[in-house]
Amino acid sequence: MSTDSTHAGHDHHVAHHFRNAEHEYLTSKEGIWLFMVTEILMFGGLFVGYSIFHNIYPEMFAEGAKYLDWKMGFINTLVLIFSSLTMALGIYFLQKNQPKKAVVSLAITILCGAIFMVVKYFEYTHKFHLGIFPGRLLDVAKVGAEHANLGMYFGFYYCMTGLHGIHVLLGMSLITWVLFRTIRGDFNSNYYTAVEGVGIFWHIVDLIWIFLFPLLYLVG
Amino acid sequence: MGNNHDENHAHHITPLETYLKVAGALFALTFLTVIAHHFNNQLGVLAAPIAFLIATVKAVLVMLWFMHLKYDSVMNRVIFGAGFFFLALLLFFSGLDIWTRVAEFSTL
Structure with missing residues (x-):
């Protein structure tokens, strides 16, 4: 594997406990997938809770969904899908040894994450303005809620979208990290493990939003 | 080293065209779900x-093409699938508990 060092930039050295680069790549990826399982189970707990209480209080959940603007969720869905595409393209361009295009793709991905968070910011502040807070903090009189336990719906809403939002911010930070490493010349078609791992994380953020959008905004 | 050949076929590069098609399908399905939403009363x-x-x-679509699971190892697919399996198990037993015990005997 002496040909590995023909690429410009920082060469990646395979850690000594791996047989070769491929062994390292496959091991890292398996670790990422195990991590993804914990993500599915963490969000899954919230989804299960939502389903159960939605079945117990269908009218209250329907009232809660009325306070959400599907257009905001719709725009954010389009933004996240587009960001997933640019993330995938970032890896594609590294596989093709085109780091400049990869940098542009990753930068667009971060920008999309930022747009998503700005839309979320406006959604949250609008709700705070109306007195819509999670659980007991919800101002039933000010909101004019038909159901006294409407705070439960917004408990789910803030926990689920909030945890998702934290993931978007984390993902943006991780993409920024691999963006700088791409500029530094760390990655090429032989070694891009970190970008692949961050990519899988970013796609799971998209994946969770794909279910949150109909659950919160459309069906209610 | 004799392992060079493994690397050549191990990393599948999805064509650019495929990524664009998948993204197009995802956008189309998002529009479809919003259109369906406007007929909620009829549905x-x-x-x-x-x-x-x-x-x-x-x-x-996201899992197979964007997350590259279509070309990943069986092990990784089983790992990720296990996550959904245990999630289904959680939903099943929680539901069973709520509707056979709590709904019957509790004032929740």
Whole structure:
């Protein structure tokens, strides 16, 4: 594997406990997938809770969904899908040894994450303005809620979208990290493990939003 | 080293065209779910299953092509699948508990 060092930039050295680069790549990826399982189970707990209480209080959940603007969720869905595409393209361009295009793709991905968070910011502040807070903090009189336990719906809403939002911010930070490493010349078609791992994380953020959008905004 | 050949076929590069097609399908399905939302009253009880069916199709597209699971090892697919299996198990037993015990005997 002496040909590995023909690429410009920082060469990646395979850690000594791996047989070769491929062994390292496959091991890292398996670790990422195990991590993804914990993500599915963490969000899954919230989804299960939502389903159960939605079945117990269908009218209250329907009232809660009325306070959400599907257009905001719709725009954010389009933004996240587009960001997933640019993330995938970032890896594609590294596989093709085109780091400049990869940098542009990753930068667009971060920008999309930022747009998503700005839309979320406006959604949250609008709700705070109306007195819509999670659980007991919800101002039933000010909101004019038909159901006294409407705070439960917004408990789910803030926990689920909030945890998702934290993931978007984390993902943006991780993409920024691999963006700088791409500029530094760390990655090429032989070694891009970190970008692949961050990519899988970013796609799971998209994946969770794909279910949150109909659950919160459309069906209610 | 004799392992060079393994690397050549191990990393499948998805063509650019495929990524664009998958993204196009994801956008189209997002529009479809919003169009369906406007007919919620006509759809009645089917509204929620249709919305989640569309979401599931979108999720599968993301998993297979964007997350590269289509070309990943069987082990990684089993690992990720196990996550959904245990999630289904959680939903099943929680539901069973709520509707056979709590709903019957509790004032919750």
